[in-house]
Amino acid sequence: MKRKVWKSFFSLAFFVLGFLISFPIGSVTAAVALRVAYPQPSGALLPLWLVSEARLDQKYGAPVQNIFLSGAARINQSMIAGDIDLASVGGAVVHTVLAGGDLVAIAVGVPTYGFSLYGRAEVKDIKDLQGKVVGIMSKGSSSEHAVIALLQRHNLLPGKDVKFVYLGGVREVVAAIDRGIVSAGVLSAPTTLIARRLGQKELVNIATLGLPYIHSGVATRRSLARQQPERIKSYLRAYIAAIKVANEDAETSKRALARYLVTNDAAILEEAYQTFRGVFPRVPYVAEDYIKSVLAVSDHPKAAGAKPGDFFDNRYLKEIEDSGFVQELYGRR
Secondary structure (H helix, E strand, O other): OHHHHHHHHHHHOHHHHHHHHOOOOOOOOOOOOEEEEEOOOOHHHHHHHHHHHOOHHHHOOOOEEEEEOOOHHHHHHHHHHOOOOEEOOOOHHHHHHHOOOOEEEEEEEEEEOOOEEEEOOOOOOHHHHOOOEEEEOOOOOHHHHHHHHHHHHOOOOEOOOEEEEEOOOHHHHHHHHHOOOOOEEEEOOOHHHHHHHOOOEEEEEHHHHOOEEEEEEEEEEHHHHHHOHHHHHHHHHHHHHHHHHHHHOHHHHHHHHHHHHOOOOHHHHHHHHHHHOOOOOOOOOOOHHHHHHHHHHOOOOOOOOOOHHHHEOOHHHHHHHHOOHHHHHOOOO
């Protein structure tokens, strides 16, 4: 049975294909394409994938090259270095800015923790995690912030009452739970379905707590946004249009999910789609509360005195909305 489950899991694991499946060869001109990175296989990334899958990048004059890079830290480093132009990252962008990185959040796709905490069968509730180890994707990532926020609600101290181990990605977290290396781990849909198929159980759906947060969105270098504002706005128009498709068009959305998750498993596609459908905001503004939530769980020494407004810039979205683009897109509803 487990061999069957792992087989379906590895159909998800496009990691080994890396850059090769990220975009159709020859579909965009590398010289003009915006290089857009994403860190994991999750339904939260659907708008980003739909930008190219629904050809919205071509429609709005912002051709993209989607690139998979495992881990938010690696993505942010690549963005700072100029190897990529934009990325779907969550709270990790705040940590990078605190460390002096020239990044800024310009949109948020999922404005809360889009994770669940899954555990082994013997773990009955959050209190049972005291003295145990939890699997996290990477240091300073949204997955770590989600667990810290959850433990704080249950009066458990991260690092003292509950230890963390950083495993790199959702595939590794599921495997570590299954093999007993960790007692629990943070997962996002559709990997949550794979976990249930392996006999793991959901301890908490963190998304249902309604905590404000940047789970996924769009970030870029401040210098790029300053130098090429029209290019940035073209991408954001495509992203806003992709959100409409994600919330309203199941067929196109699942086609994009099938491509980027590398699976035709109907249950996996349904899990990925339904978990995030309707969560994506019509106009993906970044709010101060999202940044405050990240700062509240950050261990960076500058976090306590940081100003939320220093981490995001809504001017591009506001200019797009003020132009009437969103009203026209939704038929002035």
